[in-house]
Amino acid sequence: MRYLTAGESHGPQLTTILEGFPAGMPLLAEDINEGLARRQKGHGRGRRMQIEKDTAEIVSGVRHGQTLGSPIALVVKNNDWKHWTNIMGAEPLKEGQEDEIKRKITRARPGHADLNGAIKYGHRDMRNVLERSSARETTVRVAAGAVAKKLLSLVGVDVVAHVVEIGGVTAKVDSSLSINELKERAELSPVRVADPNVEVEMMAAIDDAKKNGDSIGGIVEVIVTGMPAGIGSYVHYDRKLDAKLAGAIVSINAFKGVEFGIGFEAARKPGSEVHDEIAWNEEMGYYRKTNRLGGFEGGMTTGMPIVVRGVMKPIPTLYKPLMSVDIETKEPFAASVERSDSCAVPAAAVVAEHVIAWELANSLVEQFYSDRFDTFMDEIKRQREYAREF
Template sequence: MRYLTAGESHGPQLTTIIEGVPAHLDLLAEDIDIELQRRQGGYGRGRRMQIEKDRVQFMSGVRHGKTTGAPIALVVENKDWKNWTKIMGADPITEEEEQEMKRVITRPRPGHADLNGAIKYGHRDMRNILERSSARETTVRVAAGAVAKKILSTCGIRVAGHVLEIGGVKAEDVAYESVEDVKERSEASPVRCLDAQASEKMMEAIDKAKKDGDSIGGIVEVVVEGVPVGLGSHVQYDRKLDAKLAAAVMSINAFKGVEIGIGFEAASVPGSQVHDEIIWDEEKGYTRKTNNLGGFEGGMTTGMPIVVRGVMKPIPTLYKPLNSVDIESKEVFAASIERSDSCAVPAASVVCEAVVAWEIANALLEKFGSDQVEELTQNIEAHNERARLF
């Protein structure tokens, strides 16, 4: 599969075109809308979420509730567009009209794409950069991820995410029995945290950051159960599925680090406490006593749950902004303020689920076929049986 997204934060709509989804997959708008709603939720979100009520429209590739095998075009309208038609319109405007709008951005925000993008593409108005680099783009990435989740669930693979840390407050009680347990408990928390006591402290930290005109980041974790053995490959660097997952997570706005399994902790403990002992029984086939490697060996899935964590930095837009330099006057100014969240880590957990689900679904189709769903599920079932008896 592959997809591209298009659209700006305050443009008329966000669009994604997905190619390679199998035919005969049951797919309804509500399958995607529920994920869009989850992305808009979470403690610490800003006023934009009160304006936008994201809903998807199918423009192609789905007929009578099922995919056809043709490219799927998804659209999410920006309700705020009506207030930005002049500023963000496609038609040419005069210099006088541009001055009247007084919305030209010449003050780059530290930590954002503004200055780098303006230099790269030669824009004196940095709105041409910040509109596209906005995390609003993740709306349709979540939509694409929702399609991927539908493929995975059809094949018995389950995905869930939760928050491990916000602003230095770490969750302690994060043991879970299954992905369904993670889903139920994270959805019950305003910050998508499994630890109820930590949830309260996280919300307090978000409130303090908002009061201080600051922002805070955190760590999210995605868990995937039911993945067959052997997705990905060891034969080339760009075939390793764990590498693809790392790239996907790092592509999320404001993410600065990725771990799989115990991740960086593996540097400080001996190998006897890192590698997962192999066991076998007639019912389950090959499994592991532990899952320190997060479901991967040699760039391939082991059949154990995939565990991926991502680190999100604090959002760059601050209501007590840091200093910057005006690109026109070269004078020092407080950086521009765009409407923003004080903390988007709970929402980022949903985005992380989406990008992880996409990579796993893509690897699944690569191995087992992508023409039609029945063929896909039959191939997976036969493979799982061979792997059990191997």
């Protein structure tokens, strides 16, 4: 499977084209719109989330509620476009109209793609960079991931994300919670945290950052249950599934680190406290007594829950802006400010959930016959039975 996204933050729409889904898979617009609505929630979100009410329109690849096997095209309209038609329009500017464009950006914002992108593509107006490098693009990445989540759900794979840390405030999650209980708790929380004891403290940290013109980051965790064992590969470096998941996490705007299971803590422990002992019973087949490696060995799934975490840095657009340089005059200036969130960690958890879902669905489609959805499901069922009896 693959997908391509197109669109700018204040352009007319965001578009994604998905290729490789089996024919005959049930898919409705509401399967996608649920994820889009979740992405817009979260304490600390900026005013843009009140302007946009993101919904996806399926414009190809689906007929009467089922995929056709052909590319699926999804469109999300930008409501704010009506205020940006002169600034972001595709038509050339008319004579004298240049003076009407008041939002040319020549002051690079630290922590953004502005300066590097301008150097790469030769843009003297860095709006050409920030419009595409904006996290607004993750809207259609969530839409693409929502289609992948639909495929996973139909073959018994559940994907849930929640927040484990914001601004130094850390959640303690009850390990006895089922994945559905974890999801329910996170969905009810304004900061998408499953630990009610730290919810208020996290919200206060976000409010303090906003009051100070600052921003804060955090850590999100994605948990996946139901993946068959042996998905991925030990044979080639570029087919290791955990590597693909790591790439997906750090491809999200502002994400700077990733770990599986106990992650970096493994560096401080002996091997006897890191690796997972193997056991077998008639009901489950092979399983691990612990899950410290987060569901992966040798680049392949073990059949245990996948546990992957990503760290998101504070958003770099600050209302207390850092110093930078004007690329036209080379003079120092306080960096320009676009609309921004003081904390987007709860929303980023939803993005992480969906990019992980995409990679997992893709790995299944790669490994099993997938032209038809009914035979695809049969093959995965056979793989589970084979692994249990092996």
